Amino acid sequence: xxxxxxxxxxxxxxxxxxxxxxxxxxxxxxxxxxxxxxxxxxxxxxxxxxxxxxxxxxxxxxxxxxxxxxxxxxxxxxxxxxxxxxxxxxxxxxxxxxxxxxxxxxxxxxxxxxxxxxxxxxxxxxxxxxxxxxx
Amino acid sequence: xxxxxxxxxxxxxxxxxxxxxxxxxxxxxxxxxxxxxxxxxxxxxxxxxxxxxxxxxxxxxxxxxxxxxxxxxxxxxxxxxxxxxxxxxxxxxxxxxxxxxxxxxxxxxxxxxxxxxxxxxxxxxxxxxxxxxxx
DNA sequence: CTGCATCCTGACCGATACTG
DNA sequence: CAGTATCGGTCAGGATGCAG
Numbered sequence: 001x002x003x004x005x006x007x008x009x010x011x012x013x014x015x016x017x018x019x020x021x022x023x024x025x026x027x028x029x030x031x032x033x034x035x036x037x038x039x040x041x042x043x044x045x046x047x048x049x050x051x052x053x054x055x056x057x058x059x060x061x062x063x064x065x066x067x068x069x070x071x072x073x074x075x076x077x078x079x080x081x082x083x084x085x086x087x088x089x090x091x092x093x094x095x096x097x098x099x100x101x102x103x104x105x106x107x108x109x110x111x112x113x114x115x116x117x118x119x120x121x122x123x124x125x126x127x128x129x130x131x132x133x134x135x
Numbered sequence: 136x137x138x139x140x141x142x143x144x145x146x147x148x149x150x151x152x153x154x155x156x157x158x159x160x161x162x163x164x165x166x167x168x169x170x171x172x173x174x175x176x177x178x179x180x181x182x183x184x185x186x187x188x189x190x191x192x193x194x195x196x197x198x199x200x201x202x203x204x205x206x207x208x209x210x211x212x213x214x215x216x217x218x219x220x221x222x223x224x225x226x227x228x229x230x231x232x233x234x235x236x237x238x239x240x241x242x243x244x245x246x247x248x249x250x251x252x253x254x255x256x257x258x259x260x261x262x263x264x265x266x267x268x269x270x
Numbered sequence: 271c272t273g274c275a276t277c278c279t280g281a282c283c284g285a286t287a288c289t290g
Numbered sequence: 291c292a293g294t295a296t297c298g299g300t301c302a303g304g305a306t307g308c309a310g
Binding site: 017022023035038044079106116117121123125127128129 | 153154164173195211241245246257
């Protein structure tokens with residue numbers, strides 16, 4: 001079809017997606033991105049490539065299992081590359097792909113927002129809890 | 136201490152918060168914001184105030200329970216206002232607070248990103264799954 | 271229409287042990 | 291060091307029924 005360029009088709013596809021619809025695949029992607037550790041992992045890797053153990057140290061409280069699971073999902077979704085160096089012991093490096101680099105700033109923005117507005121949220125909570133101490 | 140203005144103290148507090156630390160309250164706030172329906176609710180209300188039933192319709196697949204729960208959290212955190220009009224039947228309107236208006240664009244950005252890059256993620260998944268069909 | 275309480279299932283996630 | 295597998299407790303969250 002000579003009139004439909006790749007760019008045009010991409011644009012159409014983009015407009016067809018709507019995360020407000022339950023059946024839309026973007027809904028599932030949005031939920032994946034909203035997973036507990038996604039933001040922190042992406043924010044970490046946004047600072048540069050890291051080894052598995054470095055990530056575990058950077059992101060306090062994440063279990064080895066959850067970290068691996070999160071990284072696997074990110075790898076499958078094309079946001080992160082996994083590079084194994086077959087030394088003894090093995091060394092595994094993770095880095096953002098171009099797609100991952102595109103997303104990372106957005107995830108970092110949420111983290112930054114949370115850190116910047118924590119005080120306001122806190123006082124809002126205090127007001128709310130005072131208003132209804134018992135229900 | 137006369138040299139520490141309110142603005143300065145606020146700045147210091149902001150710098151002291153770090154979501155990478157497990158004990159930091161922002162970690163919990165980040166998890167709250169990452170909850171399943173937060174993004175979609177904030178994105179909806181970013182378009183303007185809405186009634187409970189309107190939100191339920193806009194956000195396909197959300198249960199009444201989860202919607203109420205999400206809205207309560209948002210209200211408590213000072214991101215959303217809840218206005219009850221004591222008609223029969225009751226009418227309840229939700230709207231973003233200034234703080235909510237500050238956050239909404241960031242949440243919308245994630246939703247938009249997901250919709251814009253769904254195709255790339257999809258093909259990344261296909262490649263990944265082809266590479267390891269049985270593990 | 272909006273919201274609360276209850277029940278109940280399944281998924282998430284941490285702990286642990288084992289492989290390369 | 292990095293990853294997989296298994297077990298088990300916890301809890302998110304859907305369904306339902308009732309209230310204002």
